[in-house]
Structures are given as C-alpha cells and as structure tokens.
Amino acid sequence: MEIGSFIKLQRVKQGMTQEELADGIVSMSYLSKIENQRTEASPEVISMLCTRLGIELDSDKDITIKEKCENWFNMLFEVNDKKEITETYNELSELLALVRSDSLMMFEIHKIRYFLILGEYDNALEQINKLNEVSGSFDSLHLFYWYKFKGNYSSLNSEFAQAMRMYKHAEDKLNQIKLDEEQVADLQYTMAVTHSKLRNTLESIEYANKAIDLFQKEYNFIRCAQCHIVLGISYRRIKMYDKAIKHYNLARHLGELNKSKQVIQLTNQNLGYLYSSVGDSKEAIKHFIEVVEDEKLEINERLLGLTNLIKEYYKIQNFDQATKELERAKHLLQLSTDNVNHRLYEYIIHTFSYAISEQHEQFTSLVMEEFLPYLQKRKDYGNLIVYSNMLAKHFEKVGRYKDSVKYYKLANLTYEEVVNI
Amino acid sequence: MKKMIAAIALGTLLVGGFLFTQDNQPTDVATGESEPSILKAMSINTSFDF
Numbered sequence: 001m002e003i004g005s006f007i008k009l010q011r012v013k014q015g016m017t018q019e020e021l022a023d024g025i026v027s028m029s030y031l032s033k034i035e036n037q038r039t040e041a042s043p044e045v046i047s048m049l050c051t052r053l054g055i056e057l058d059s060d061k062d063i064t065i066k067e068k069c070e071n072w073f074n075m076l077f078e079v080n081d082k083k084e085i086t087e088t089y090n091e092l093s094e095l096l097a098l099v100r101s102d103s104l105m106m107f108e109i110h111k112i113r114y115f116l117i118l119g120e121y122d123n124a125l126e127q128i129n130k131l132n133e134v135s136g137s138f139d140s141l142h143l144f145y146w147y148k149f150k151g152n153y154s155s156l157n158s159e160f161a162q163a164m165r166m167y168k169h170a171e172d173k174l175n176q177i178k179l180d181e182e183q184v185a186d187l188q189y190t191m192a193v194t195h196s197k198l199r200n201t202l203e204s205i206e207y208a209n210k211a212i213d214l215f216q217k218e219y220n221f222i223r224c225a226q227c228h229i230v231l232g233i234s235y236r237r238i239k240m241y242d243k244a245i246k247h248y249n250l251a252r253h254l255g256e257l258n259k260s261k262q263v264i265q266l267t268n269q270n271l272g273y274l275y276s277s278v279g280d281s282k283e284a285i286k287h288f289i290e291v292v293e294d295e296k297l298e299i300n301e302r303l304l305g306l307t308n309l310i311k312e313y314y315k316i317q318n319f320d321q322a323t324k325e326l327e328r329a330k331h332l333l334q335l336s337t338d339n340v341n342h343r344l345y346e347y348i349i350h351t352f353s354y355a356i357s358e359q360h361e362q363f364t365s366l367v368m369e370e371f372l373p374y375l376q377k378r379k380d381y382g383n384l385i386v387y388s389n390m391l392a393k394h395f396e397k398v399g400r401y402k403d404s405v406k407y408y409k410l411a412n413l414t415y416e417e418v419v420n421i
Numbered sequence: 422m423k424k425m426i427a428a429i430a431l432g433t434l435l436v437g438g439f440l441f442t443q444d445n446q447p448t449d450v451a452t453g454e455s456e457p458s459i460l461k462a463m464s465i466n467t468s469f470d471f
C-alpha cells in the first residue's frame with residue numbers, strides 16, 4: 001500500500017481534516033498531493049505526519065502483522081469460532097493503530113466481512129461508507145475483496161440483483177490477480193447461491209459446477225456438499241427430479257462423512273420440499289420430521305422445517321397433526337424473538353391456526369390486511385403465490401367468487417413476475 | 422417522418438420496459454427451499470447464529 005493512501009486512510013479513520021494534519025508540517029495542498037500520490041514526500045515529512053497520526057514506521061513488526069492478518073483473513077472463510085475471530089481482530093486493531101503496515105488496507109476491507117459474520121450489518125455499512133472515500137486508491141486485489149464483500153452485504157440484505165452486480169465486478173478482477181483456488185471457488189459458490197436466489201437456474205448450475213471442481217481439488221468436502229445442495233435446488237426447479245435427488249444424496253453423504261448436522265438437515269429440508277412439490281406427502285413428511293426433531297439445530301432452521309410440515313399436514317387434511325405441530329411452532333417462536341424471519345413465521349402459524357379452526361373472519365382479515373401486504377413489501381413472491389392462492393381457494397369455498405378471482409389473479413400475476421414471462 | 426418518430430418512441434418504450442424489468446427482478450423467492458449460507462462452511466461445531 002502506498003504511503004500516501006496509508007496516510008489518507010489513517011487521517012480519515014481518526015476523523016482528522018487535512019488542515020489539522022498538515023498544520024505546521026506542510027501546506028494543505030501539498031498534503032493533498034501526497035495523499036493522492038501525485039508527489040513523493042521526503043522521509044522527514046512522512047515521519048512527521050506519521051508522528052502526528054500516532055503511528056510507528058517499523059518494517060520488522062510489519063512482517064508479523066502481515067502473517068497475523070493473513071491468518072485472520074482465512075478465519076473469516078473457514079474457522080467457525082466467533083470468539084477466536086474477535087480476539088484476533090482486537091489484537092490486530094491495536095497493532096495496526098500504532099504501526100504502519102502494508103496490510104492495513106486489506107484489514108480495513110476485510111472488516112466488512114467480519115461485521116457481516118457477527119451479524120453487525122450497521123457496522124458493515126459504516127465501514128463500506130468509510131472506505132468509499134479511499135476506494136480510488138485500491139489496487140486490483142483490494143478491488144476484488146471490496147466488490148465481493150459489498151456483494152456479501154447486499155446478499156445479506158436480500159438485495160440479490162445488486163449483490164450479483166458486485167460479484168460480477170469481483171469476477172472481472174480475477175484475471176488481473178493471483179488468488180488461491182479456494183478463494184476463486186468461494187466467489188463462484190457465492191455466485192451460484194445468488195443466482196439461485198434470483199432464480200437464474202442455469203447460471204446457478206454453471207457456477208456450482210465450477211466451484212465443486214475447485215473445492216474437490218482442495219478436499220473441502222463441506223463446501224462441495226453445499227454446492228450439491230444448490231445443484232439439487234436448481235435441478236428440482238427445472239423438474240429434473242432424479243438428478244436433484246442424486247445431488248441431495250451426495251450432499252447428505254458428504255455431510256455424514258464430515259459429521260455436519262447442518263448439511264444433513266439442510267438436505268432433509270430440501271428433499272422434503274422436493275417430495276412435497278411432486279405430491280409425495282409421505283416422503284416429504286418423513287424428511288421434515290427429521291429436521292424438526294433435531295434439537296441441536298438452530299431455531300430458524302427448525303421453524304422452517306415445522307412450517308413446511310404444517311403445510312404438508314394441512315395439504316393432506318391431517319388437521320390433528322397440523323394442530324399439534326402448530327403448538328410446537330408457537331413454542332419455538334417464543335424462544336426466538338430476535339429472528340429475522342420472526343414475523344413471517346408468526347403470520348404463517350396464525351394463518352394455519354385460523355384456517356384449521358375455521359375462524360373465517362380472522363383468517364381473511366389476517367391474510368388480506370396484514371400477511372399479503374407484508375409479503376409484497378418483502379418481495380417474497382414465492383410465499384405471495386402460496387398464500388394468495390390459499391385465500392382465493394377459501395373465498396371460492398365459501399362462495400365469494402369475486403374475491404376469489406381477485407386473489408387467483410394476484411397469484412397469477414406474481415407467478416408471471418417470478419418466471420419473467 | 423411520422424413513421425420515424427413512432428419507431429423511436431416505440432424503441433424507447435421497449436428499451437425502457439426492458440431496463441425496468443431488469444431492475445425489478447424478483448428477490449428472495451424461497452417458500453421452504455433453503456440455500457446454504459454464503460458466509461460459512463457448515464460444521465457441527467459452528468457457533469454462528471445467522
């Protein structure tokens with residue numbers, strides 16, 4: 001990292017103006033030239049500026065910092081110990097505040113991913129805004145991570161089209177830099193997931209296959225399993241069910257070999273969904289039950305399994321079992337009030353509760369006035385189709401044909417939007 | 422001349438429409454199907470909660 005960019009970054013980080021930093025050392029316009037690398041300042045000037053910023057210039061320490069930084073960057077991809085990541089982060093922050101290091105810019109960029117991993121999205125956005133000011137001085141490697149992590153931020157905020165734009169920028173940088181194959185595979189895997197979210201099925205298959213090839217070479221079987229799940233979802237969507245099942249089974253096998261409960265249960269979740277979509281409720285229920293019964297699993301994943309199970313029991317009109325599962329879902333929901341999908345699950349649970357107990361007024365009022373507008377706002381088109389259909393069927397059953405047509409039409413229009421006819 | 426104006430107007434509408442649909446791509450459409458996380462390699466020891 002150039003000394004000019006380093007000084008600018010440190011000044012911005014400390015909230016200092018150019019005038020304050022330059023005062024008594026150089027003119028403001030000269031400092032601006034140094035920061036923008038339009039001139040090379042003398043070592044004395046650099047030393048004075050660094051002293052004012054409270055930074056040491058020590059090349060021995062820089063080597064240690066570089067190693068520590070690389071270790072920490074790797075943790076952000078593979079190590080699952082939050083405590084260890086935070087401890088190393090604190091140690092590095094302290095070191096980098098005192099010593100001039102070439103790794104500083106990379107560290108600052110990786111902080112975006114760090115905050116995302118901790119779920120601190122506001123801090124990640126603040127970091128992105130802070131780095132925007134100095135992004136003009138990024139080299140190709142910096143730009144690769146900059147775009148990738150900005151894409152990660154958009155992905156986690158469900159802005160998948162924007163995320164994809166960022167990932168494509170990162171991908172464009174690949175031919176200008178030299179990266180480990182695993183890093184390339186990670187970007188390809190991320191793009192496969194994002195294409196899947198956007199329902200770009202063929203692209204999702206293409207990227208997942210590319211990523212699998214590289215992860216296999218690195219013997220990273222968990223990541224391979226994750227790619228197989230993405231492929232399973234994609235093949236189900238294009239109705240190639242045998243191929244989808246094959247990929248899910250491969251994912252489960254890899255999950256079992258690596259004792260990864262999450263991979264196994266995510267496979268069950270998706271296999272259940274596949275069997276449900278082909279009308280095999282018995283098999284679907286079997287897989288959903290496996291997810292629901294696993295108490296080691298995170299509540300969000302169990303709630304997804306439970307709502308799927310409730311839908312399936314409702315579909316085959318086994319209302320006793322559906323009611324039993326609804327009680328279990330209500331209990332789980334109380335345990336996870338900070339869940340991002342809390343409201344969605346709450347609406348689903350109440351919708352089925354009212355539908356099963358035939359509380360028609362409560363059912364129509366909840367779905368019409370609250371649930372459907374909520375799904376429209378979230379652009380959750382899949383659920384919008386499911387629940388506007390459910391409401392339309394209800395209206396049809398009670399003879400309110402005009403209302404029924406209205407919601408069948410909503411489901412139909414939403415479907416057209418999803419498939420981009 | 423009229424034909425040309427009509428052609429330009431139609432072309433603008435088509436391009437505008439295309440750009441509009443590009444920017445209004447559906448976002449998360451999961452209804453029970455669930456993709457793995459983009460951030461973590463899943464393991465039984467995981468302590469992440471996203």
